[in-house]
Amino acid sequence: MYSDLVLEHFSNPRNVGSIPDADGVGLIGSSICGDMIKIFIKVKDNRIGDIRFQTFGCGAAIATSSMITEMVKGKTMEEARGVTNEAVAEALGGLPPGKMHCSNLAADAMNKALDDYEGKGPRKSRKPLIDKGFGVRGGREMPSEEMKRPPER
Amino acid sequence: MYSDLVLEHFSNPRNVGSIPDADGVGLIGSSICGDMIKIFIKVKDNRIGDIRFQTFGCGAAIATSSMITEMVKGKTMEEARGVTNEAVAEALGGLPPGKMHCSNLAADAMNKALDDYEGKGPRKSRKPLIDKGFGVRGGREMPSEEMKRPPER
Amino acid sequence: MERKTVYMDHAATTPVHPSVLEAMLPYFSRSYGNPSGIYGIGQEARKAADEARATVSSILGCRPSEVIFTSGGTESDNAALKGAAFALKEEGNHIITSTIEHHAVLNTCQYLEKVGFEVTYLSVDQFGMVNIEDLEKAITDKTVLISIMLANNEIGTIEPVSEFAKSAKANAEHSRILFHTDAVQGASVLDLDVDKLGVDMLSLSAHKFHGPKGMGVLYLREGTRFIPQQTGGAQEGNRRAGTENVAGIVGTAAALRLAAENREASSRHCQRLRDRLIEGILTRIEDTYLNGHPTLRLPNNANISFRYVEGEAILLNLDLQGVSASSGSACTAGTEEPSHVLLATGISPEMAHSSLRFSVGPANTDDEIEYVLSVLPGIVERLRAMSPLVAARERNGGNDV
Amino acid sequence: MERKTVYMDHAATTPVHPSVLEAMLPYFSRSYGNPSGIYGIGQEARKAADEARATVSSILGCRPSEVIFTSGGTESDNAALKGAAFALKEEGNHIITSTIEHHAVLNTCQYLEKVGFEVTYLSVDQFGMVNIEDLEKAITDKTVLISIMLANNEIGTIEPVSEFAKSAKANAEHSRILFHTDAVQGASVLDLDVDKLGVDMLSLSAHKFHGPKGMGVLYLREGTRFIPQQTGGAQEGNRRAGTENVAGIVGTAAALRLAAENREASSRHCQRLRDRLIEGILTRIEDTYLNGHPTLRLPNNANISFRYVEGEAILLNLDLQGVSASSGSACTAGTEEPSHVLLATGISPEMAHSSLRFSVGPANTDDEIEYVLSVLPGIVERLRAMSPLVAARERNGGNDV
Ligand SMILES: Cc1ncc(COP(=O)(O)O)c(C=O)c1O
Numbered sequence A, B: 001m002y003s004d005l006v007l008e009h010f011s012n013p014r015n016v017g018s019i020p021d022a023d024g025v026g027l028i029g030s031s032i033c034g035d036m037i038k039i040f041i042k043v044k045d046n047r048i049g050d051i052r053f054q055t056f057g058c059g060a061a062i063a064t065s066s067m068i069t070e071m072v073k074g075k076t077m078e079e080a081r082g083v084t085n086e087a088v089a090e091a092l093g094g095l096p097p098g099k100m101h102c103s104n105l106a107a108d109a110m111n112k113a114l115d116d117y118e119g120k121g122p123r124k125s126r127k128p129l130i131d132k133g134f135g136v137r138g139g140r141e142m143p144s145e146e147m148k149r150p151p152e153r
Numbered sequence C, D: 001m002e003r004k005t006v007y008m009d010h011a012a013t014t015p016v017h018p019s020v021l022e023a024m025l026p027y028f029s030r031s032y033g034n035p036s037g038i039y040g041i042g043q044e045a046r047k048a049a050d051e052a053r054a055t056v057s058s059i060l061g062c063r064p065s066e067v068i069f070t071s072g073g074t075e076s077d078n079a080a081l082k083g084a085a086f087a088l089k090e091e092g093n094h095i096i097t098s099t100i101e102h103h104a105v106l107n108t109c110q111y112l113e114k115v116g117f118e119v120t121y122l123s124v125d126q127f128g129m130v131n132i133e134d135l136e137k138a139i140t141d142k143t144v145l146i147s148i149m150l151a152n153n154e155i156g157t158i159e160p161v162s163e164f165a166k167s168a169k170a171n172a173e174h175s176r177i178l179f180h181t182d183a184v185q186g187a188s189v190l191d192l193d194v195d196k197l198g199v200d201m202l203s204l205s206a207h208k209f210h211g212p213k214g215m216g217v218l219y220l221r222e223g224t225r226f227i228p229q230q231t232g233g234a235q236e237g238n239r240r241a242g243t244e245n246v247a248g249i250v251g252t253a254a255a256l257r258l259a260a261e262n263r264e265a266s267s268r269h270c271q272r273l274r275d276r277l278i279e280g281i282l283t284r285i286e287d288t289y290l291n292g293h294p295t296l297r298l299p300n301n302a303n304i305s306f307r308y309v310e311g312e313a314i315l316l317n318l319d320l321q322g323v324s325a326s327s328g329s330a331c332t333a334g335t336e337e338p339s340h341v342l343l344a345t346g347i348s349p350e351m352a353h354s355s356l357r358f359s360v361g362p363a364n365t366d367d368e369i370e371y372v373l374s375v376l377p378g379i380v381e382r383l384r385a386m387s388p389l390v391a392a393r394e395r396n397g398g399n400d401v
């Protein structure tokens, strides 16, 4: 299903983590796809200095997150904006068709981080930054007690 | 498909042929089933003396024809009338379901021969005696010339 | 002593070729994964199915995405007709087909008639050929679908489908009429290139070309409007739900490739044997007649009427001598009606009931033909001796039983 | 070095049992005849198919004539719903089903809605159970068909189908409501006696019980009104046209017999392993939750949500370690929507996306369970370390990312 390169990035993702004093933070998510990508950047001389990501998502979501951090590191803001979701997928040797729309959002998260840095987004907001909110579909957020109980013998 | 007994009667049918000076002749046929059974009887002392059949039809039609001639030979008229299509099929160890209605008509032909003998039918008529006439569905009766030609090389 | 067996019913079904079975075997108990599984053996199955699709598409001259694997020729025919008709029913409700189609097409058309479609059943000439002018005349501005078979399963007549498709599209008043062909009988002997044929949909059945039973192919041209007839999971590009029969799919592709590779040699071989058989029967047994077209026929098909005797009776005797053939189509063997195809060519019910189909295959030999020709005359003679029709003929020329 | 493989996706598909494959083999290239052929190898095939039908009927507790062989669970579900609904549409146009059915049922119901039927989708409780009072309340005098699955394929919940069927028939205002159950997941562990279940129609899929893919069974109670959905030849008692997949039919029967014979032992074995697995996960990995019913569940099913991590990411890692499982249902793996079944039990999309299904089989061992339990915590930990949700929880309890 996934190319070797995708699996390699998935197994050994680059630049995982967060940056506590980030200059920009971008978050994107979709409850349909079940993916959420958060990207942290440090900017130095109008270039991306440090970059980290946190991702809740499938193999493609993790691999694209990892890949984009590699692709934009050291790039200028403008260059970084030029990196599209498609370019990320291409750099990974392609993604399965079903994964092209849903799980290929790393560049969007990246752009949000740039927006955040440039003051375009809801900067440093303490409100959740998720686009298509998780948990918007009805349902208890917390699992019931029964779910924690191993089956009776 | 067919029981061994059916195949045996089919392979070695008893009493095939015609009786030129028959006392009764019964014919039954159906263009749907593609079966035609003709039964000839000679009567002696109110009993069936000689009996012969001619059949155009499938395995079941031939086997039931053969079987009924064996079953009624030497029987009185009344006894012979008592032999039903079902009894013939049973005596043969059963027939495939698809063959029970269409190809199990020997007893009917037999009854027609008895009718003929007793003067109930269109006796000694020179008209065809077929029930559901052959060739009633349109179509050229004679094959065309092309049908007789082997394929060109 | 082993009983001699001569199989001459390849139009009914064929043995799975040993190399086809070998190709299938890994997908039963080893690479048995569900192609939807993301793990190893799931992906092995997915890869095998993808490769099979690519193989089939290369033989049909189409894209892999235009190939739908089904459970047989019958499902392919059903899906094509219903899938297209229901998709187009706002555009028009008229369907054209022929009187000699397989029941998978005919009975489906009858079903469609019950739910509001109108169907024209084109008649055929004495050779089983559909007339192109009849087809053109039948087209109305309500016509949305035409289905004419590539070759007939009973009499072997080959229809000029590419001409029909071209003409139908040219004559269509409105934008577009979909053209489907049931190519089930053509797979091992005819060119299946869908562009040359000019068709939008095409049906195949794997067991007719040494593939497994329970597998078919539906070619569906990209952009063809279609409502899936089997709904559920997203398999087959959302056009045919259900866990993929991976072994069957692999076997179908292997068999179709084999058929394509051997098409010419096999056709030549079959035709030579077939012609020997026909000539032998027509010259050695009197009152026998070839049904179907004398030349435009499947190279492996010989359909012959043996006047005065019923087909099944000959068949049973042949079977007792180890020869397998069929009377009418195998599919209708459950019923006793005379073949609708033979009646459509204009012969009488009696002659239809007297017909036998021999369909040879690549494994048949000259010796086997000779064997059939050696046993057949005696069988026919013996049955004629007990036929009331022969007796009648002798009396007065056959008009009075 | 051979890669360790631990297959725990038996709900998606199972390997064909070697004895089943062996039973099938003669019908590919040796006794390959068309069952409609009257000659030797045709009759051999017919006999094999008849015997298979008798075997299946004895396990379902029905007559052989009530067994229809199909191309899979999906076809059985489609045929049952459409075949019955179309047959009864003069009587009423209301259908009742549940929100947790397989897509083969749900999407077919949606199709039926498009052509004029009304469908009530009963919701389930947090364990995935349909409520019998809901069912009774949903019945109107237009209701003609109810379809509730015997056991769910994702969360394993077993529905009290026999109670539903009894109550539905008792509550029916008018003469008779047909009851169908999708028993695809129950075949190897539950009693399939159709009279005890009280159903009119029941679907099975052979590859779920170590039979071949592309084969299914539809039980159709005698006298049930039904319009065949696949038309053509007279096969399957005129209820399902198409040349019989003899090898597949033989394999289906062999596999079902095996399943019936081993049902108790296999269920016990699976349940023991399954319970070890669940207990191991819930105790060794924090923030994990069992989906479905704690006790009324298929003995081989463990469906668990691993909070903060996405199911596919775990699966991929498991696969790299040689473990095969699934997230959501394999059939929906093509899409990315969270499982409709999990959402129906009321959990959040996030928790639905975090779920994994392990379904064990008779060949799984204690060692394999131990192996899974040894690799899983590390995988989850590693993925949680990169999850934005964990970071958020640490900051403020998880309500703010
Ligand atoms: C021309 C034609 N169409 C369709 C079919 C149906 O194929 P199947 O029986 O494999 O479904 C057959 C054979 O039975 C056939 O000969």
Ligand SMILES: Cc1ncc(COP(=O)(O)O)c(C=O)c1O
Residues within 6 Å of the ligand: C241, C242, C243, C244, D011, D071, D072, D073, D074, D075, D077, D102, D104, D149, D151, D152, D153, D182, D184, D185, D205, D206, D207, D214, D331
């Ligand atoms: C409950 C249920 N119903 C129906 C099906 C469909 O069966 P198949 O994919 O074999 O057609 C499945 C499995 O996919 C299932 O789990």
